[in-house]
Amino acid sequence: xxxxxxxxxEQLVERTFGVWLDRGFEGASVxxxxxxxxxxxxxxxxxxxxxxxxxxxxxxxxxxxxxxxxLSTAEGPALDVIRQHFTRQLLARRAADLEPGCLLxxxxxxxxxxxxxxxxxVRDGFAQWISALAQVISRAQDRGEIAGDLDSEDIAAxxxxxxxxxxxxxxxxxxxxxxxxxxxxxxxxxCGQR
Amino acid sequence: xxxxxxxxxEQLVERTFGVWLDRGFEGASVxxxxxxxxxxxxxxxxxxxxxxxxxxxxxxxxxxxxxxxxLSTAEGPALDVIRQHFTRQLLARRAADLEPGCLLxxxxxxxxxxxxxxxxxVRDGFAQWISALAQVISRAQDRGEIAGDLDSEDIAAxxxxxxxxxxxxxxxxxxxxxxxxxxxxxxxxxCGQR
Numbered sequence: 325x326x327x328x329x330x331x332x333x334e335q336l337v338e339r340t341f342g343v344w345l346d347r348g349f350e351g352a353s354v355x356x357x358x359x360x361x362x363x364x365x366x367x368x369x370x371x372x373x374x375x376x377x378x379x380x381x382x383x384x385x386x387x388x389x390x391x392x393x394x395l396s397t398a399e400g401p402a403l404d405v406i407r408q409h410f411t412r413q414l415l416a417r418r419a420a421d422l423e424p425g426c427l428l429x430x431x432x433x434x435x436x437x438x439x440x441x442x443x444x445x446v447r448d449g450f451a452q453w454i455s456a457l458a459q460v461i462s463r464a465q466d467r468g469e470i471a472g473d474l475d476s477e478d479i480a481a482x483x484x485x486x487x488x489x490x491x492x493x494x495x496x497x498x499x500x501x502x503x504x505x506x507x508x509x510x511x512x513x514x515c516g517q518r
Numbered sequence: 519x520x521x522x523x524x525x526x527x528e529q530l531v532e533r534t535f536g537v538w539l540d541r542g543f544e545g546a547s548v549x550x551x552x553x554x555x556x557x558x559x560x561x562x563x564x565x566x567x568x569x570x571x572x573x574x575x576x577x578x579x580x581x582x583x584x585x586x587x588x589l590s591t592a593e594g595p596a597l598d599v600i601r602q603h604f605t606r607q608l609l610a611r612r613a614a615d616l617e618p619g620c621l622l623x624x625x626x627x628x629x630x631x632x633x634x635x636x637x638x639x640v641r642d643g644f645a646q647w648i649s650a651l652a653q654v655i656s657r658a659q660d661r662g663e664i665a666g667d668l669d670s671e672d673i674a675a676x677x678x679x680x681x682x683x684x685x686x687x688x689x690x691x692x693x694x695x696x697x698x699x700x701x702x703x704x705x706x707x708x709c710g711q712r
Binding site (some may be wrong): 334338342345346347348350351352415425429432433434435436437443445446450462474475478481484485486487488489490492493495496497502506508509510512513514515 | 623700
């Protein structure tokens with residue numbers, strides 16, 4: 325039985341998340357990335373013209389993997405939907421034996437203006453995430469589940485920003501407590517459920 | 519009149535903030551740092567044994583510059599004190615013609631475990647910041663200025679985390695709106711003033 329070999333392009337994206345998180349965009353070399361992915365360096369350049377091109381593709385795949393369509397159309401109490409959405413991100417990373425972290429957050433510091441395509445992809449990813457969350461929040465405000473005195477886009481942006489800070493502190497402290505405080509404190513306060 | 523020349527050590531710390539923010543710890547080379555500071559590379563190694571040693575010194579100076587003693591002993595309404603504290607950080611950077619950003623946030627992603635001293639300095643800086651904020655919040659809770667249903671340390675941690683995410687998005691979008699949303703939404707919600 326001949327099975328198709330896994331696409332090297334897939335393999336590169338799937339196995340390099342930890343390298344980006346560990347060293348950041350500037351610190352991770354193409355060599356670091358191909359070694360982690362277990363692919364020959366030549367095949368990297370068959371698929372991607374530069375490290376930035378690869379990072380852009382990885383960010384786009386990462387955003388697709390956030391489950392934003394499911395989030396914005398999910399049924400059920402909004403607080404549960406949002407909490408599960410955030411928790412799933414962390415659990416998925418733990419299950420894959422990866423340290424906590426977000427590719428968007430990692431690429432939002434320490435990437436210089438010399439990489440405009442990557443910065444644009446990160447901006448776009450954040451915008452999509454915030455928009456999907458804002459839809460859930462807005463509907464929950466209409467139903468009276470979340471207080472309506474704050475703008476749904478602002479709440480969504482504040483949630484995403486708070487999560488980024490929490491994941492960064494979770495990473496450097498090696499503790500999940502910052503993420504738990506994000507759920508119990510930031511999210512509870514922003515969604516008016518305290 | 520002979521005036522003492524500014525310490526090269528001071529000069530290095532004062533003029534390299536933007537390089538760290540732009541390229542991150544891993545992306546900024548010692549060469550980038552000495553060029554930005556306008557000091558000879560040899561004098562860098564007279565003062566610091568490695569890039570990590572210098573980054574640790576910079577983080578410690580940065581934390582001293584946050585004004586945490588003034589914060590924890592400030593008189594006046596707590597919300598004003600906290601808002602001014604956060605705003606001053608951003609204004610100080612703008613006045614110095616620096617892009618928005620926090621050295622602790624920048625060094626909390628993309629710095630690998632190969633730099634334990636730097637990670638420890640960043641953890642320590644966050645702990646000091648959260649502790650100072652928690653003191654202000656706790657006193658304000660005693661006075662009834664801030665609702666007492668959330669733990670003061672958790673509120674402080676959530677504020678610092680939210681600020682980090684907002685500064686990162688302010689940086690990559692080139693807009694101050696994320697910081698304004700942090701003040702009007704995250705801070706208002708966490709401090710029960712919505």
